[in-house]
Amino acid sequence: MTKHFRNLLVTWILLLVLLGTEFGASFLPLARSMRPLILIPVVLMVAVVATMFMQVGRGPTIVRLFAVAAMVWLSFLLVLGSLDPMTRIEYRVQDASSK
Amino acid sequence: MWLFLATEVLFFGAIFLTWIYCRHWNPAGFDAGAQKTQLATGTINTVILLTSSLVYSAGLAFIEAGNRRRLIQCCAVTWALGFSFLILKFGLEYYKDFAAKLFPGPDFAINGALGGGARLFYVFYFVSTALHGIHMIGGLVLVGWIILRARRDEFSPLYYTPVAVVGLYWSFVDVVWIVLYALIYLVGRGS
Numbered sequence: 001m002t003k004h005f006r007n008l009l010v011t012w013i014l015l016l017v018l019l020g021t022e023f024g025a026s027f028l029p030l031a032r033s034m035r036p037l038i039l040i041p042v043v044l045m046v047a048v049v050a051t052m053f054m055q056v057g058r059g060p061t062i063v064r065l066f067a068v069a070a071m072v073w074l075s076f077l078l079v080l081g082s083l084d085p086m087t088r089i090e091y092r093v094q095d096a097s098s099k
Numbered sequence: 100m101w102l103f104l105a106t107e108v109l110f111f112g113a114i115f116l117t118w119i120y121c122r123h124w125n126p127a128g129f130d131a132g133a134q135k136t137q138l139a140t141g142t143i144n145t146v147i148l149l150t151s152s153l154v155y156s157a158g159l160a161f162i163e164a165g166n167r168r169r170l171i172q173c174c175a176v177t178w179a180l181g182f183s184f185l186i187l188k189f190g191l192e193y194y195k196d197f198a199a200k201l202f203p204g205p206d207f208a209i210n211g212a213l214g215g216g217a218r219l220f221y222v223f224y225f226v227s228t229a230l231h232g233i234h235m236i237g238g239l240v241l242v243g244w245i246i247l248r249a250r251r252d253e254f255s256p257l258y259y260t261p262v263a264v265v266g267l268y269w270s271f272v273d274v275v276w277i278v279l280y281a282l283i284y285l286v287g288r289g290s
Contacts, residue, residue: 004160012153019145026285032126035286042281046274053152053270063101070105074112081116085123 011052018045100264104271111275114227118282121219128216131209133287135201140192141284144184151180152273159266162259167249174246181239188232227279234272241265
């Protein structure tokens with residue numbers, strides 16, 4: 001029991017450290033295209049909450065299956081949805097007055 | 100509950116995809132909008148939600164050990180933290196946003212070349228935070244329901260499934276906010 005509470009407290013402190021990390025990183029002068037890298041601590045925070053507070057690993061197989069399926073479909077949604085903006089080539093239209 | 104949460108992941112996934120798509124085409128306008136957000140309030144709210152998940156998880160551990168009184172206390176603290184989140188979000192932060200003319204209407208504060216992207220950012224901001232707020236209100240109702248049932252002595256170490264299920268939902272709402280916090284307040288902050 002005491003060990004479980006200690007684990008919960010350590011989890012909470014870890015989450016605050018990750019929150020502080022992303023907060024501090026947001027003030028770094030990163031290039032605009034590199035700024036989404038600030039989301040790396042967010043991924044860790046989500047994993048920590050899922051494993052420690054939601055206890056995904058402790059549930060039966062069906063629970064883990066649904067959790068993994070949700071992540072797989074989410075990644076499909078985000079990757080397929082991002083393909084167009086990430087791969088589209090923009091061609092500048094020449095100004096008619098400059099001809 | 101896990102099936103429901105899987106559908107919720109896709110529901111909020113579409114909102115996150117909207118952010119990716121709109122920011123890709125309007126990075127400067129999006130960042131201009133993000134820099135006007137209330138960072139302090141957002142950060143305090145994130146700490147509040149992380150703490151509420153900790154307290155609820157402790158309550159779950161207490162009922163597993165048969166301590167019903169501590170479960171009620173933990174649920175009451177969780178409820179109060181969740182309510183504080185809503186007060187800060189909709190009572191304070193939205194008020195400041197409207198006062199600063201950041202609602203994407205005719206008097207929108209950011210104009211010029213960045214105006215279009217900033218408007219898109221604030222459409223994302225208001226839609227996503229309102230949807231998250233609705234989920235928070237649902238969570239408060241559920242935590243209140245757990246308190247009522249626990250007061251009627253309906254939970255024991257042998258039966259506490261509703262406590263665990265509501266805990267999953269509460270932590271999921273927490274997870275959604277963790278992502279929204281970074282997308283809204285942090286990514287565009289230092290550019």
